[in-house]
Amino acid sequence: MATVHYKDILFYWGFENSLTVEKSFGDTTATAQSAATFAAPPTKAGVASSMPGSYSGSYPTPFDCHTFVVSNGDIVDHISGRVGFYVYIDTWADGDFLWNCSYNSSNQIYLALTTISTVKQIQLHYRSGGGDSANVFGGTLAEDAWYFIEAKWNLSGTNPNLELFINGSSVGTATDAQGAWAATPTLCEVGTPTDLGSVIYVDQLIHSNDPARDLYAIRDRTDFLSVTTVVDPDSGSGYDYDSLSDWESDLGDTTSGDLPAYNEIAVAKCRCTGGTADTTAVTIDGWTTDSTRYIKVWTDPAEGYRHNGTYQTGNKYRLEATTIADWHWGVRASAQNIVFDGIQLKYTYSHTQVLALGLGSRGSVQNSIVWGVCSTASCICDGILLGDTSLGCGGYAINNIVYGFKDSNDSQGVGINNAVTWLSENTYMLNNTVVGCHVGISGAGCFVFNNLCSGCTDGFLDCEADDAHCDYNASSVSGDAPGTHSRNNQTFTFAGASDYHLAASDAGAKGYGLNLYNHSVWPFQTDIDGQDRGGSGATWDIGADEYVRTVRLRFLLDAAGDPAAAQFQLEYRYKPNEGSWGDWAIVPETKP
Amino acid sequence: MAQILFRLKDNVHPDPDKDRRGSYKKGYPVSIKPDGWYEGNPNWAQSAYADKTKWFVVEVTDATVEQLQHYAGSWKDNFDYEIVEARPAQGQYDVRVFEQNASASGANAITQAKVESFLTKWGCTAISATTNSVAFTFSLWNAVRSDAFWEIPSVVLKGSFVLNGYTPATGVGNITFTVLESAFPNMDQAKITTMITRKVEERGGTVIGVDYPAFAFTIERSDILQRFRADVKRKGEGIYRRRQFVLPTAVVDTIVAAGGFVQRTKAELLAEIRNGLSE
Numbered sequence: 124m125a126t127v128h129y130k131d132i133l134f135y136w137g138f139e140n141s142l143t144v145e146k147s148f149g150d151t152t153a154t155a156q157s158a159a160t161f162a163a164p165p166t167k168a169g170v171a172s173s174m175p176g177s178y179s180g181s182y183p184t185p186f187d188c189h190t191f192v193v194s195n196g197d198i199v200d201h202i203s204g205r206v207g208f209y210v211y212i213d214t215w216a217d218g219d220f221l222w223n224c225s226y227n228s229s230n231q232i233y234l235a236l237t238t239i240s241t242v243k244q245i246q247l248h249y250r251s252g253g254g255d256s257a258n259v260f261g262g263t264l265a266e267d268a269w270y271f272i273e274a275k276w277n278l279s280g281t282n283p284n285l286e287l288f289i290n291g292s293s294v295g296t297a298t299d300a301q302g303a304w305a306a307t308p309t310l311c312e313v314g315t316p317t318d319l320g321s322v323i324y325v326d327q328l329i330h331s332n333d334p335a336r337d338l339y340a341i342r343d344r345t346d347f348l349s350v351t352t353v354v355d356p357d358s359g360s361g362y363d364y365d366s367l368s369d370w371e372s373d374l375g376d377t378t379s380g381d382l383p384a385y386n387e388i389a390v391a392k393c394r395c396t397g398g399t400a401d402t403t404a405v406t407i408d409g410w411t412t413d414s415t416r417y418i419k420v421w422t423d424p425a426e427g428y429r430h431n432g433t434y435q436t437g438n439k440y441r442l443e444a445t446t447i448a449d450w451h452w453g454v455r456a457s458a459q460n461i462v463f464d465g466i467q468l469k470y471t472y473s474h475t476q477v478l479a480l481g482l483g484s485r486g487s488v489q490n491s492i493v494w495g496v497c498s499t500a501s502c503i504c505d506g507i508l509l510g511d512t513s514l515g516c517g518g519y520a521i522n523n524i525v526y527g528f529k530d531s532n533d534s535q536g537v538g539i540n541n542a543v544t545w546l547s548e549n550t551y552m553l554n555n556t557v558v559g560c561h562v563g564i565s566g567a568g569c570f571v572f573n574n575l576c577s578g579c580t581d582g583f584l585d586c587e588a589d590d591a592h593c594d595y596n597a598s599s600v601s602g603d604a605p606g607t608h609s610r611n612n613q614t615f616t617f618a619g620a621s622d623y624h625l626a627a628s629d630a631g632a633k634g635y636g637l638n639l640y641n642h643s644v645w646p647f648q649t650d651i652d653g654q655d656r657g658g659s660g661a662t663w664d665i666g667a668d669e670y671v672r673t674v675r676l677r678f679l680l681d682a683a684g685d686p687a688a689a690q691f692q693l694e695y696r697y698k699p700n701e702g703s704w705g706d707w708a709i710v711p712e713t714k715p
Numbered sequence: 716m717a718q719i720l721f722r723l724k725d726n727v728h729p730d731p732d733k734d735r736r737g738s739y740k741k742g743y744p745v746s747i748k749p750d751g752w753y754e755g756n757p758n759w760a761q762s763a764y765a766d767k768t769k770w771f772v773v774e775v776t777d778a779t780v781e782q783l784q785h786y787a788g789s790w791k792d793n794f795d796y797e798i799v800e801a802r803p804a805q806g807q808y809d810v811r812v813f814e815q816n817a818s819a820s821g822a823n824a825i826t827q828a829k830v831e832s833f834l835t836k837w838g839c840t841a842i843s844a845t846t847n848s849v850a851f852t853f854s855l856w857n858a859v860r861s862d863a864f865w866e867i868p869s870v871v872l873k874g875s876f877v878l879n880g881y882t883p884a885t886g887v888g889n890i891t892f893t894v895l896e897s898a899f900p901n902m903d904q905a906k907i908t909t910m911i912t913r914k915v916e917e918r919g920g921t922v923i924g925v926d927y928p929a930f931a932f933t934i935e936r937s938d939i940l941q942r943f944r945a946d947v948k949r950k951g952e953g954i955y956r957r958r959q960f961v962l963p964t965a966v967v968d969t970i971v972a973a974g975g976f977v978q979r980t981k982a983e984l985l986a987e988i989r990n991g992l993s994e
């Protein structure tokens with residue numbers, strides 16, 4: 124999936140929000156010249172239904188010229204840039220402007236209406252120093268319809284350096300040979316200052332200083348949702364920040380960190396292009412979120428920087444933090460609605476009252492590995508703490524492997540904990556594997572299903588005794604996990620040391636889980652490796668890993684292609700994308 | 716050498732408390748970087764760091780990364796306590812809690828509002844406040860019957876407590892908590908027993924007998940006071956300001972005018988940067 128990155132967008136303006144500036148980027152916040160200019164827009168019956176995007180009822184007054192004062196270097200770069208917007212032409216009049224950016228009348232770029240040989244077209248005009256102008260004429264337009272008009276100019280690029288687009292398709296090019304004008308623009312106008320008789324509606328104006336930016340592709344507000352930036356401790360190609368902490372300090376390059384106000388999702392895509400770990404502890408605070416405009420920190424499985432279900436170094440992104448004092452944390456997200464997906468976190472601690480990963484209300488951690496390392500006595504530490512920071516309760520831990528949260532005298536340490544005890548009704552701990560912790564899961568009031576606790580002194584602490592809250596869990600401790608279908612005093616067989624995938628021979632968790640494919644709150648279909656757990660009718664495994672054996676049937680020919688020597692070969696391996704194939708059976712083909 | 720990445724552009728949150736606690740401001744140190752962390756990197760120019768409206772860098776010529784790490788720390792609460800008076804016979808302490816990380820001008824001073832809810836949940840009484848100080852009475856008997864001790868809301872409605880005895884010389888109280896089973900509809904006897912036993916032990920007590928649903932336990936006054944202090948510290952302390960240190964605006968503007976990159980010695984930086992605690 125391509126990176127969605129809007130840092131080049133300077134300005135986005137939708138009329139639907141009371142004609143205020145919808146979004147501004149870059150050095151300067153654009154402001155309207157006069158609020159009165161935008162007052163009391165009339166509603167035009169019948170237009171809204173044909174408006175693409177999220178249009179909701181208010182319109183600029185026909186004939187108004189909506190003007191932005193711009194100053195040196197901001198909003199529009201007259202040397203290279205791009206502008207796009209919707210236009211609805213109720214009444215056509217040749218010569219009326221749709222958009223204009225200028226220093227003065229001798230130095231300007233504009234889009235205007237024109238008719239050539241009875242064909243209604245758009246004119247892109249570039250003029251520098253009062254000399255000859257370059258023009259692009261294109262399109263075949265009609266009244267009473269919406270079009271998305273884009274103009275591109277790139278006076279520092281290759282020729283043709285002007286191009287006009289309508290609804291995402293190029294309709295003409297030209298070359299301005301005079302070069303860009305010397306002074307910077309001072310004015311941007313939307314509408315028609317000339318007022319030759321047109322009735323024009325304009326919406327969703329987008330400015331970029333990147334002439335290659337496809338504005339048509341992001342024209343609707345919903346396309347602005349993801350603000351994705353790249354965290355790479357190795358500062359490799361395409362990186363934006365070299366630590367997650369720096370990413371957070373810049374609010375992920377979002378407009379203001381107020382995600383609902385700007386209809387944004389802040390996404391940190393974590394990479395590790397050169398093998399370096401991210402070692403800076405992270406605090407995520409000072410954001411505003413809601414359930415649909417949230418913060419996401421993840422490794423994209425398609426990019427190859429995600430772990431394979433074991434804690435990996437090399438080019439797998441990992442955050443490795445070490446305590447420096449009591450009350451320290453590796454990652455603490457006071458902000459609500461944060462998603463951690465596919466992250467490795469190693470937390471080395473020698474202090475107490477510390478925390479590897481704490482998430483505020485409605486946070487989720489999934490498909491992640493959280494590893495605690497402690498060789499000091501009496502250190503209180505949680506691996507994952509849900510509902511942290513007294514912001515209320517609720518959170519989700521799904522498909523995680525958590526291990527090592529135990530101090531040297533095995534007196535403290537919880538793998539997965541819940542900050543709001545006893546009466547938390549909105550916390551879900553599903554299909555996690557917790558190994559070698561003092562307490563595996565502390566789940567008072569939580570919904571605890573399909574979790575595996577192995578080698579913990581107390582696997583399941585304070586979990587509710589009714590099946591509606593806690594069931595289908597498995598523990599190596601006797602009399603531990605509540606629930607009619609829970610399995611205690613079990614021996615689990617993993618794939619290897621520090622590899623907590625289920626082995627083929629496991630008899631403690633494999634095939635004993637509850638199918639959560641259609642879970643009422645958090646339905647999911649895959650395991651920590653992204654492997655399908657088998658669909659809505661399958662019997663799931665307990666824990667983060669779903670044991671999956673893959674088989675393939677190959678038809679083999681020798682180098683000479685002799686059909687008499689052909690074989691069918693049936694092979695298997697446990698994971699679809701890793702490991703070598705093992706011969707299950709070799710079946711010589713019988714000649715027909 | 717090491718470099719400090721500073722924030723140039725203010726982050727703003729509409730909630731003033733969250734804004735102070737969570738938002739980076741102009742002049743805040745963001746992170747400490749090794750020397751040469753971006754020089755020569757062909758990818759740096761397209762990174763977020765290249766936007767000089769957001770950041771500037773101070774290179775400290777005679778410091779290591781480790782020597783500068785403290786500049787990238789938050790301004791955090793750090794409560795401390797003083798026993799003003801102990802009344803062993805009653806199992807009571809008069810205690811004063813105060814903020815060690817209040818500034819010279821009183822910023823981040825502790826207030827009654829900041830800790831009152833925690834104190835109340837532990838059954839503290841006679842709560843009053845003076846400048847950067849909140850005084851209260853902590854009683855063993857009130858504490859063992861408090862919601863915070865058990866982490867059970869309205870615990871006094873979910874069982875009955877009896878003080879079987881208290882020895883002033885040792886400070887040990889002997890208490891029986893008889894659980895009202897119907898108040899815990901989702902829990903069976905085993906679960907309730909586990910819950911009660913574990914909580915008593917967490918708070919420093921010892922269960923000396925179980926005659927379900929009655930649980931007898933002993934607890935020593937200084938042990939429970941210690942747990943109380945840890946609990947209030949854990950739940951009451953937080954971040955006051957996103958960064959404790961800040962470069963004054965005038966200094967920042969000078970650095971920005973110089974291109975957003977300057978060199979300083981440790982001593983020069985120390986002379987310029989402001990510690991919030993000194994403000």
